[in-house]
Amino acid sequence: MERSKPMYGNGGTDGRVAIAVDFGGTNIKLGLVRQGQVVSRASLPSYSDQGLIGRLPAVEREIGRLLAERRLRPSDCAGLGIATPGMVDAEKGTILSINEKYADAVGFSFRDWARGAFDLRCVLENDARAALLGEIAYGAAVxxxxxxxxxxxxxxxxxxxxxxxxxxxxxxxxxxxxxxxxxxxxxxxxxxxxxxxxxxxxxxxxxxxxxxxxxxxxxxxxxxxxxxxxxxxxxxxxxxxxxxxxxxxxxxxxxxxxxxxxxxxxxxxxxxxxxxxxxxxxxxxxxxxxxxxxxxxxxxxxxxxxxxxxxxxxxxxxxxxxxxxx
Ligand SMILES: [Zn+2]
Structure with missing residues (x-):
């Protein structure tokens, strides 16, 4: 079946991998995405008592493991995308308001974190918006x-x-x-x-x-x-x-x-x-x-x-x- 052209980019026609992290209420889901395919996936428990910031070291390690498995370096990647629940300022890359569980992440600079940890640029988006963009790019609403x-x-x-x-x-x-x-x-x-x-x-x-x-x-x-x-x-x-x-x-x-x-x-x-x-x-x-x-x-x-x-x-x-x- 021929696919019509996705409107929101192509998930990497240049072949570069995008690192994606979805902070859900129960699990943190991670993936490497290349040309619309999730080529590697992993999941970590959210552990609500640790907030969001407290989980970042584990997320860093897991991203490192996924990249190593694929023999990739961060510099091979297009960047790092993060989705969270709540109100997200995508322009500034910060969370404005979120439920109690991840409240420690309000105002946190994900861009600084991504630059420090991987020397990569970072995009942040609300999880439902990211899901809709994904459905339009590759899913049920192409x-x-x-x-x-x-x-x-x-x-x-x-x-x-x-x-x-x-x-x-x-x-x-x-x-x-x-x-x-x-x-x-x-x-x-x-x-x-x-x-x-x-x-x-x-x-x-x-x-x-x-x-x-x-x-x-x-x-x-x-x-x-x-x-x-x-x-x-x-x-x-x-x-x-x-x-x-x-x-x-x-x-x-x-x-x-x-x-x-x-x-x-x-x-x-x-x-x-x-x-x-x-x-x-x-x-x-x-x-x-x-x-x-x-x-x-x-x-x-x-x-x-x-x-x-x-x-x-x-x-x-x-x-x-x-x-x-x-
Ligand atoms: Zn309400």
Whole structure:
């Protein structure tokens, strides 16, 4: 199959390797990317008690190991790309605001670190934005000029590309707050300060409280689980558990409202869905598609909904494409 030309660079047509590091909540994922291929991958635990700065020596060692395995020196590489959650100033290469776990990294100069450790230039981007750029460069949305992404993990991350450009905004927060568009004004308090945000109503972290509030919870198969997440609720619904089915119906209503909000805000042709929730894509995508079709105002036609094939790789691809702009 012929691929259309990626808009955000090519991940290294000059053959030079991009080093990419994705600081996730549970794991730090590392990769070497050459011409759109993740040629080496590694993963380190995040160890929340060490913050982000405390993990950098381990990240340095792991990058060194990956390069040595490929018989590469840092000087053979195009640069180092870093993705983190939170608000990232891509122009300055610093984090402006982030969740508690990595709070020590606010204001930290990743550029100085990359220069000191590897004598390489560094790009920094929000993880959902990097994922969307990666999907456009090499993934499920190749060549799209207008697309949004929602990634359903512990929280719900989003990003938008409009008219061929990643949306960052005046204060670096545009496009990434789709998980904090309220889907219930009388809803739960969110960790962002708002009430009834999509992720406070239907993100992974909100699910145990949501399930326990259901009047039938004690009699449901869900009460037997030690931890409750997307998978447990979807499986309970699939096995005929009434409480599970009702919860899933509520969740699908919130998730589809979140998708419609992104469509109404950013006018995409394609919505990319990603994250752990998409392990249940066979069940969920038709349900979401139907609701989005009913509720979105798109007189020009129907927004395509696609699912990321390799969510881990998409962030790494996106960082590589930022290091190799056309
Ligand atoms: Zn919120």
């Amino acid at each position: 060549g799209e000029t207008d697309a949004v992404l929602l990634t359903f993990g512990t929280g719900i991350g989003t990003a938008a590309v409009m008219n061929g450009r990643i949306v960052r905004g005046r204060h670096a927060q545009a496009g990434i707050l789709g998980g904090h568009f309220a889907t219930d004004i009388r809803g739960n308090a969110c960790n962002c300060g708002n009430t009834g945000c999509l992720e406070a109503q239907a993100g992974h972290w909100a699910l145990p409280a949501l399930a326990k509030r259901h009047p039938g919870f004690a009699g449901s198969s869900l009460s037997r689980h030690g931890s409750l997440g997307y998978r447990e609720i979807i499986e309970a619904a699939g096995s005929g558990d009434r409480v599970g089915a009702e919860l899933l119906e509520t969740l699908v209503a919130h998730w589809s409202a979140g998708i419609v909000n992104m469509i109404h805000a950013y006018d995409p042709e394609t919505v990319v869905l990603s994250g752990g929730l998409m392990k249940s894509q066979a069940v969920l995508v038709p349900m979401l598609q139907e609701k989005v079709r009913q509720r979105s105002w798109t007189p020009w036609g129907e927004v395509k909904i696609v699912v990321s094939r390799d969510p881990d790789a998409s962030v790494l691809w996106g960082l590589a494409s930022l290091l190799n702009p056309k």
